[in-house]
Amino acid sequence: MVDGNMKRVIAVMLSVMLFTGILTTTMGFAGSAQKCSPDKVELTFRYVPDENEKVTSVSLRGSFNNWDEWPMDLQPDGSWSITVCVEPGEHLYKFFINGEWPGNMATAHNGNPVDREAEGYADDGFGGKNAIRIIAPKMCFVHNPDDPAYLCESDGRLVIRLKTPPNQMISVSLISNGENAPMEKQLWWDFGEMWRVSLPSSGPSLPSSGPIEYKFELKGFDDQTITFSEDTFIFDGNYQFEEVPWVGEGVIYQIFPDRFCNGDPGNDGLALDTDEYNYNEFWTDEVLWGGKEPFFSPWDGSISSLHCCHQYFGGDLEGITEKIDYLSDLGVTIVYLNPIFDSGSAHGYDTHDYMKVSPKFGTEEDLKLMLDEAHDSGIRVIFDLVPNHTGLGFQPFQNVVENGQKSEYWEWYFINEYPFTPGDPDGYECWWGVGSLPKLNTANPEVKNYLFGVVDHWLEFGFDGCRVDVPNEVVDAHNFFAEMRDIVKEGHPDAYLVGEIWGLDGSWVQGDQFDSLMNYALGKEALLPYANGSASGEETFKKLAKYFSTYGENVAGMGFSLVSSHDTGRILTDLGGGNFNDRISKIAIMRLKLLSTLLYSMPGAPVTFQGDERGILGEKEHYDAHRYPIQWNSANKDLLAHYKKLAETRQEISALTSNAIFLYTANDNLISFFRGEEKDVLVVANNGLSSAEFDLPDGLWKVVGSGEVLENTIKIPPLRAVVFERMNR
Numbered sequence: 001m002v003d004g005n006m007k008r009v010i011a012v013m014l015s016v017m018l019f020t021g022i023l024t025t026t027m028g029f030a031g032s033a034q035k036c037s038p039d040k041v042e043l044t045f046r047y048v049p050d051e052n053e054k055v056t057s058v059s060l061r062g063s064f065n066n067w068d069e070w071p072m073d074l075q076p077d078g079s080w081s082i083t084v085c086v087e088p089g090e091h092l093y094k095f096f097i098n099g100e101w102p103g104n105m106a107t108a109h110n111g112n113p114v115d116r117e118a119e120g121y122a123d124d125g126f127g128g129k130n131a132i133r134i135i136a137p138k139m140c141f142v143h144n145p146d147d148p149a150y151l152c153e154s155d156g157r158l159v160i161r162l163k164t165p166p167n168q169m170i171s172v173s174l175i176s177n178g179e180n181a182p183m184e185k186q187l188w189w190d191f192g193e194m195w196r197v198s199l200p201s202s203g204p205s206l207p208s209s210g211p212i213e214y215k216f217e218l219k220g221f222d223d224q225t226i227t228f229s230e231d232t233f234i235f236d237g238n239y240q241f242e243e244v245p246w247v248g249e250g251v252i253y254q255i256f257p258d259r260f261c262n263g264d265p266g267n268d269g270l271a272l273d274t275d276e277y278n279y280n281e282f283w284t285d286e287v288l289w290g291g292k293e294p295f296f297s298p299w300d301g302s303i304s305s306l307h308c309c310h311q312y313f314g315g316d317l318e319g320i321t322e323k324i325d326y327l328s329d330l331g332v333t334i335v336y337l338n339p340i341f342d343s344g345s346a347h348g349y350d351t352h353d354y355m356k357v358s359p360k361f362g363t364e365e366d367l368k369l370m371l372d373e374a375h376d377s378g379i380r381v382i383f384d385l386v387p388n389h390t391g392l393g394f395q396p397f398q399n400v401v402e403n404g405q406k407s408e409y410w411e412w413y414f415i416n417e418y419p420f421t422p423g424d425p426d427g428y429e430c431w432w433g434v435g436s437l438p439k440l441n442t443a444n445p446e447v448k449n450y451l452f453g454v455v456d457h458w459l460e461f462g463f464d465g466c467r468v469d470v471p472n473e474v475v476d477a478h479n480f481f482a483e484m485r486d487i488v489k490e491g492h493p494d495a496y497l498v499g500e501i502w503g504l505d506g507s508w509v510q511g512d513q514f515d516s517l518m519n520y521a522l523g524k525e526a527l528l529p530y531a532n533g534s535a536s537g538e539e540t541f542k543k544l545a546k547y548f549s550t551y552g553e554n555v556a557g558m559g560f561s562l563v564s565s566h567d568t569g570r571i572l573t574d575l576g577g578g579n580f581n582d583r584i585s586k587i588a589i590m591r592l593k594l595l596s597t598l599l600y601s602m603p604g605a606p607v608t609f610q611g612d613e614r615g616i617l618g619e620k621e622h623y624d625a626h627r628y629p630i631q632w633n634s635a636n637k638d639l640l641a642h643y644k645k646l647a648e649t650r651q652e653i654s655a656l657t658s659n660a661i662f663l664y665t666a667n668d669n670l671i672s673f674f675r676g677e678e679k680d681v682l683v684v685a686n687n688g689l690s691s692a693e694f695d696l697p698d699g700l701w702k703v704v705g706s707g708e709v710l711e712n713t714i715k716i717p718p719l720r721a722v723v724f725e726r727m728n729r
């Protein structure tokens with residue numbers, strides 16, 4: 001992030017910046033005459049209802065907006081439309097009509113396509129089809145020093161990057177102070193290339209410790225096309241988006257407290273006292289609970305219809321404290337706790353009191369003890385903040401229930417009608433139409449102050465950061481999180497702020513909001529399909545290139561890199577290992593080792609959802625079997641040893657915890673990439689079922705683990721990721 005003055009300078013420069021017209025006339029730093037930023041394209045979507053079709057609302061939801069809702073406008077001709085800015089590439093989307101998903105975008109309009117301009121379709125994972133639009137590569141160069149993706153301080157160096165169209169440039173250099181620093185093609189995909197240079201923090205030429213002026217020199221494949229940028233960029237030397245130093249070198253472990261470990265049977269019954277059941281007056285017993293009341297289950301009890309949310313198992317803070325040694329042994333340095341505050345469910349996302357530890361999990365003293373024990377073992381702990389909605393038992397909501405418009409909390413919510421029945425989604429706005437999760441008005445300064453106070457309180461108490469639930473759904477979200485960051489970082493500059501954003505979206509990590517995001521886009525979208533064999537090496541490479549070009553290296557380095565969580569299926573199940581209680585297939589274990597080795601070898605902190613390291617199976621289906629408690633008397637010991645080894649290797653080889661990654665090669669089954677500023681580590685993976693030949697780069701390479709030293713052409717075993725250390729240059 002740069003300061004306001006700097007932003008203005010850059011804006012002016014971008015508006016006048018054009019390359020000398022040697023390349024094709026459509027090339028250049030476009031953007032000045034367009035509504036969209038230089039790297040994006042304006043695209044209009046239109047829904048044309050049938051003659052007698054009654055339409056009250058249409059919105060656009062797709063891969064470009066995290067499947068969020070962008071309302072389309074009713075036009076005089078009766079159609080609904082919206083114009084948006086999207087990046088070149090393939091985009092999946094649906095029109096959300098009258099508040100409902102059309103199952104199949106190819107046929108849901110009376111047998112016809114819902115969008116006449118769709119260019120193709122892809123399975124949506126729910127038995128229907130998403131529509132596809134494809135935007136061709138844009139012939140422009142992009143460098144926005146205001147965006148960490150193009151300029152950031154990372155690993156103590158200044159990283160400068162330039163995005164070019166694919167396959168146009170033979171070389172790119174950074175020119176500064178009369179010196180020419182060659183840039184390297186670091187990442188490439190169908191729609192672009194990222195060229196990179198990093199400068200030392202100090203030095204005789206190209207100093208980055210102070211202000212620096214620079215421009216780019218580019219050479220196309222035709223020798224005649226040497227071009228310079230006419231104007232000069234300025235970096236004032238004052239980079240303000242500092243890395244949280246303990247994240248990138250860390251290993252993260254996610255704990256779902258009710259299902260991790262029961263340390264104190266004495267508090268087990270308290271879950272039922274605060275359950276939502278006590279507050280929800282809308283749904284009848286039969287409808288909501290299937291005739292069942294919330295209940296306490298033995299640790300190895302059967303999965304019931306209430307398993308996801310109201311079948312309690314008794315896990316608690318004392319149980320976590322008991323397992324600190326286990327976590328430490330696993331190489332864990334950061335624990336992410338699902339909500340631990342007073343709530344109405346086993347998952348805790350329906351908060352009743354943000355300032356109080358849920359009695360079923362223990363007392364404030366238990367929490368203090370757990371944090372102290374963790375800190376003593378070198379483990380930091382982050383909590384889960386849920387600012388978008390509360391539970392029914394939250395005192396301000398209950399005050400509204402009781403006093404209606406006279407309540408001092410009336411403006412904390414969006415009440416549609418009064419009186420209403422608590423739990424009735426028609427009575428007030430709520431999360432995804434779930435009446436037990438009333439939506440907070442986070443544009444209200446009182447609500448903001450309350451929630452910021454909550455964050456401050458728990459950081460003061462001893463937490464080291466927080467993960468934020470559904471930030472994209474929060475009212476006035478970007479302003480809310482910008483204000484929150486200012487407050488948090490003022491008192492706790494080292495606190496880690498990570499947002500639950502599933503897709504690729506750099507807008508949250510520009511330095512003014514989150515440090516990083518939950519990177520499902522890396523683990524679940526790029527690495528999982530590769531590891532389960534459904535994506536080729538080339539496809540995976542493109543996804544990795546898109547991912548690492550979207551985020552600054554500092555942001556990627558602080559990545560919360562996960563494949564599975566309480567919101568997904570078990571990783572082993574997604575890898576074909578079977579469902580809950582099945583016998584695990586051996587090949588799935590090999591696939592998990594391949595996947596986890598890649599995840600632990602990428603920039604960013606790898607995240608393990610509790611029990612994945614022990615070979616637990618389970619689907620995210622109706623009963624959420626993936627949330628079943630860890631049975632501590634059984635584990636896949638081979639897998640457990642593998643996870644320990646991965647953490648040790650990350651500790652031993654500094655290139656693996658650096659932020660720098662350089663793609664190397666990809667083909668059908670193989671991918672390979674370098675790690676570290678000096679490319680000291682090479683990772684080569686094979687997702688095929690037979691071994692594959694690979695040509696090592698020049699020099700001698702040592703296999704991490706076996707210590708074997710290799711050179712020239714080698715064989716990579718099936719379903720294996722191999723990490724090599726460079727022996728010489």
Ligand code: CA
Pocket residue numbers: 262263264265266267268314315316360
């Ligand atoms: Ca307990």
